Amino acid sequence: MNLEKVIFAFFIILALSLNFSFFIGEISRVSHHNIYELFAALVVSLICTVMKFGDRTQFGSTVLASSLVVDLLLIAAAITWGISTFSSGSITPTTMATVTSLAGGALIANLLSVILLIIETSQIRK
Amino acid sequence: MSDIFFLVLRRMRTPLIVLISVYAIATLGMTLIPGEDPSGEPWRMGFFHAFYFVSFMGTTIGFGEIPYPFTDLQRAWVLICIYTSVFAWLYGIGNVLRLLQDDTFVGAVAQRAFRLSIKRIDLPFHIICGYGETGQFIVRGLSELGIQAVIIDLHSDRLHSLELEELGVPAIVLSGDITDPENLLAAGINHPCCRGVIAVTQEDHTNLQIAVASKLINPNVPVICRSEIEDEADNMASVGTDAIINPYLIFGRRLSLLTTNPALHRIHNWFINQHSAEHINERITHEGLPAGNWIICGYGRFGKAVEHYSSDNHIKIKIIDIDLEATEAPRGSVVGRGTEADTLIEAGIESANVIVAATNDDANNLSILITAKQLNSTIVTIGRVSKESNNKLFIHANCDYIMRRSQVVANEVLTIISRPLVTKFLQYSSSLSHAATDDLITEICRLTNDSDPVTWRLLIDQQNAPAIVNFIDSQQSLTIGQVSSNAKLPAAEGIPLLLLRGSMSHLLPDPSMPLKIGDQLLFCAGRGQTLLAQRLSHNIELLDNLINQNQHHIPLLRWLQRRRQNKTPN
Numbered sequence: 289m290n291l292e293k294v295i296f297a298f299f300i301i302l303a304l305s306l307n308f309s310f311f312i313g314e315i316s317r318v319s320h321h322n323i324y325e326l327f328a329a330l331v332v333s334l335i336c337t338v339m340k341f342g343d344r345t346q347f348g349s350t351v352l353a354s355s356l357v358v359d360l361l362l363i364a365a366a367i368t369w370g371i372s373t374f375s376s377g378s379i380t381p382t383t384m385a386t387v388t389s390l391a392g393g394a395l396i397a398n399l400l401s402v403i404l405l406i407i408e409t410s411q412i413r414k
Numbered sequence: 415m416s417d418i419f420f421l422v423l424r425r426m427r428t429p430l431i432v433l434i435s436v437y438a439i440a441t442l443g444m445t446l447i448p449g450e451d452p453s454g455e456p457w458r459m460g461f462f463h464a465f466y467f468v469s470f471m472g473t474t475i476g477f478g479e480i481p482y483p484f485t486d487l488q489r490a491w492v493l494i495c496i497y498t499s500v501f502a503w504l505y506g507i508g509n510v511l512r513l514l515q516d517d518t519f520v521g522a523v524a525q526r527a528f529r530l531s532i533k534r535i536d537l538p539f540h541i542i543c544g545y546g547e548t549g550q551f552i553v554r555g556l557s558e559l560g561i562q563a564v565i566i567d568l569h570s571d572r573l574h575s576l577e578l579e580e581l582g583v584p585a586i587v588l589s590g591d592i593t594d595p596e597n598l599l600a601a602g603i604n605h606p607c608c609r610g611v612i613a614v615t616q617e618d619h620t621n622l623q624i625a626v627a628s629k630l631i632n633p634n635v636p637v638i639c640r641s642e643i644e645d646e647a648d649n650m651a652s653v654g655t656d657a658i659i660n661p662y663l664i665f666g667r668r669l670s671l672l673t674t675n676p677a678l679h680r681i682h683n684w685f686i687n688q689h690s691a692e693h694i695n696e697r698i699t700h701e702g703l704p705a706g707n708w709i710i711c712g713y714g715r716f717g718k719a720v721e722h723y724s725s726d727n728h729i730k731i732k733i734i735d736i737d738l739e740a741t742e743a744p745r746g747s748v749v750g751r752g753t754e755a756d757t758l759i760e761a762g763i764e765s766a767n768v769i770v771a772a773t774n775d776d777a778n779n780l781s782i783l784i785t786a787k788q789l790n791s792t793i794v795t796i797g798r799v800s801k802e803s804n805n806k807l808f809i810h811a812n813c814d815y816i817m818r819r820s821q822v823v824a825n826e827v828l829t830i831i832s833r834p835l836v837t838k839f840l841q842y843s844s845s846l847s848h849a850a851t852d853d854l855i856t857e858i859c860r861l862t863n864d865s866d867p868v869t870w871r872l873l874i875d876q877q878n879a880p881a882i883v884n885f886i887d888s889q890q891s892l893t894i895g896q897v898s899s900n901a902k903l904p905a906a907e908g909i910p911l912l913l914l915r916g917s918m919s920h921l922l923p924d925p926s927m928p929l930k931i932g933d934q935l936l937f938c939a940g941r942g943q944t945l946l947a948q949r950l951s952h953n954i955e956l957l958d959n960l961i962n963q964n965q966h967h968i969p970l971l972r973w974l975q976r977r978r979q980n981k982t983p984n
Contacts, residue, residue: 323461324445327438327441327442327461331434331435331438334434335431335434335435338426338427338430338431338434339427339431341423341424341426341427341430342420342421342422342423342424342425342426342427344420366461369461370460370461370462373460373462374462
């Protein structure tokens with residue numbers, strides 16, 4: 289068992305889970321989507337990105353790319369949420385739908401990272 | 415590029431993760447801890463405000479408590495956050511600074527800069543392996559000639575001294591092990607502009623390794639090696655090294671020449687040592703070394719070389735060495751260092767004409783020379799300098815002829831590299847009669863006012879001498895005499911030394927010989943003079959004026975006369 293590998297797998301799966309838990313629920317219903325979940329998903333995803341910095345293997349660079357995609361989408365979602373609260377103080381259902389769909393996109397990329405992780409692990413077995 | 419980039423990213427992993435975590439926790443805390451608005455109502459900070467606050471707090475800018483003054487609980491949390499974030503930043507910045515000083519990182523940056531500069535070279539260049547005293551001489555000489563040098567040396571501290579040198583063509587430098595073929599490749603041995611590899615490290619074996627590697631990687635690149643041991647030199651020759659330079663043998667030959675034919679030695683000395691002149695007593699350059707009884711102190715490689723070349727010149731040689739058994743000195747040699755009067759007297763210093771201090775210890779050599787002069791004031795002293803910086807001491811000791819190993823090697827290397835015609839001239843010059851040699855010396859002295867001459871090569875082709883090629887093409891004849899001197903430009907006179915036409919060489923060619931396209935002509939002239947041939951090679955008007963006597967002042971008339979002449983060829 290390699291501690292570094294465990295930590296990395298932990299973070300990459302945590303990113304997927306948090307992303308999913310934020311995403312799940314009716315798309316435009318504000319009460320179904322918790323902002324803390326979005327925050328946690330973003331932070332974990334950033335940490336995942338940094339962990340793959342400077343990795344020159346094929347696997348490492350693909351995971352780095354997909355986690356950069358996650359960062360981009362989640363930051364976009366967070367900014368959208370933040371800006372919409374400037375005037376009214378609370379988020380409208382339309383904006384909520386945008387935020388959720390952005391998080392949905394991030395979910396796909398996160399899923400891809402986990403799939404890559406599984407493929408890599410199975411290759412080592414062989 | 416990628417090496418450095420990835421190295422930085424990998425080293426920044428932990429500091430970045432620490433920074434992200436600290437910021438995340440601080441922001442989260444700010445949104446969770448309840449505050450109060452001015453009316454006393456409970457209020458919670460949003461993520462936007464929290465991130466804004468943490469951002470300026472973390473960088474210790476501090477815009478104050480916004481949007482409302484904080485409660486005590488909030489302040490307590492901020493207090494913790496300030497110290498943690500400052501620590502995180504210090505840790506991150508410290509890491510970057512440490513990385514910049516890291517040997518791996520500095521090495522990677524230097525390697526990359528080196529590869530880039532090699533890739534960008536578009537001039538002919540030479541790779542110099544070893545930047546010791548010899549390397550320094552060669553690099554300086556190449557820079558004077560406008561030739562790019564690429565230097566590789568194991569000791570980076572030696573290379574630092576390069577930064578202080580004012581070189582016309584800045585050298586490209588790599589600190590690394592030259593016996594590693596990877597470094598030879600990086601230095602551009604396969605580069606189309608690479609003109610040669612010069613191996614001048616202290617160790618013969620290292621030079622051999624460089625020669626082998628170079629010849630295996632790119633057999634077309636010429637390799638010049640310094641060698642002081644016969645076995646290694648044989649080895650170098652067997653792998654196809656183009657020139658092997660042994661300073662002792664070269665100097666031994668010079669001494670022999672100075673004894674038998676001082677005039678020729680003077681010419682050799684001028685033309686080979688164009689970059690740094692040797693220290694030699696003026697009287698001896700004229701009279702040469704006296705034959706008779708010689709004493710050689712130190713029967714090492716230098717002593718043996720001197721003995722080898724001088725033994726057949728009616729010279730009786732007496733050897734002084736501390737260990738006659740180990741050096742296999744001939745019978746009748748004297749045991750001792752030669753620094754004491756006793757040993758010198760035993761070797762017959764009173765009746766000796768020449769003493770050669772050939773040990774590898776500068777202090778001993780100096781002591782030998784001084785003692786010898788005290789015992790016999792008319793003796794000619796020849797000293798060997800091992801360490802360049804001691805050269806001054808030998809001059810102060812009134813040493814008549816100083817042998818500086820690195821200088822001998824460097825001058826030889828530079829002549830081979832940049833003056834192929836000089837090498838040829840010196841080869842053929844031994845066939846000159848004594849009278850012809852003396853005449854040549856008188857000529858040169860007249861031209862240079864008794865100072866050292868320099869050589870210059872005229873190559874008659876479209877690129878190097880377009881005007882002359884044009885002139886010859888238009889069916890006009892141009893003789894060697896016409897390009898070497900003209901009464902109107904007395905300062906630009908040059909002496910033609912050698913004409914190379916195809917595979918034929920003419921030593922001191924006849925001035926009435928007409929030039930042909932493809933000829934190579936070696937001139938000699940005073941230092942700092944622009945030769946007539948050099949001026950004519952690109953200037954068709956000057957050719958017209960001086961050779962064809964077309965002396966109209968108005969360009970239009972000159973042009974008309976040229977046309978008239980061309981129409982009616984003489």
